[in-house]
Amino acid sequence: MTTWLEQPGIVILRHGNLLLGFNRQAEPDTQGVFTFFYDTRAEVDAMHGQLADVALGPPRENAKYRIYHFYARDPEGRSVEFQQFLHPVSL
Numbered sequence: 448m449t450t451w452l453e454q455p456g457i458v459i460l461r462h463g464n465l466l467l468g469f470n471r472q473a474e475p476d477t478q479g480v481f482t483f484f485y486d487t488r489a490e491v492d493a494m495h496g497q498l499a500d501v502a503l504g505p506p507r508e509n510a511k512y513r514i515y516h517f518y519a520r521d522p523e524g525r526s527v528e529f530q531q532f533l534h535p536v537s538l
Contacts, residue, residue, distance in 0.1 A: 475523040482528040488515050494529045
């Protein structure tokens, strides 16, 4: 993601048409998980290659949820997931 807009106390990041806004505060809110999904396993693997230093492990299949994914941590400690659905989904 890249910085799209900075305002006093707020930064908004952008990836394609996705915007995520964060309030700058003494203690960041690290609850929840941000999930980015991709069409192919190769795209997930490419993201792992770019984020290997913050990834919590290699990409793997999760049979229960029928996904291929890995987790990483952002600079403030939030969980970020990168995944491909292994079954059809409609958006």
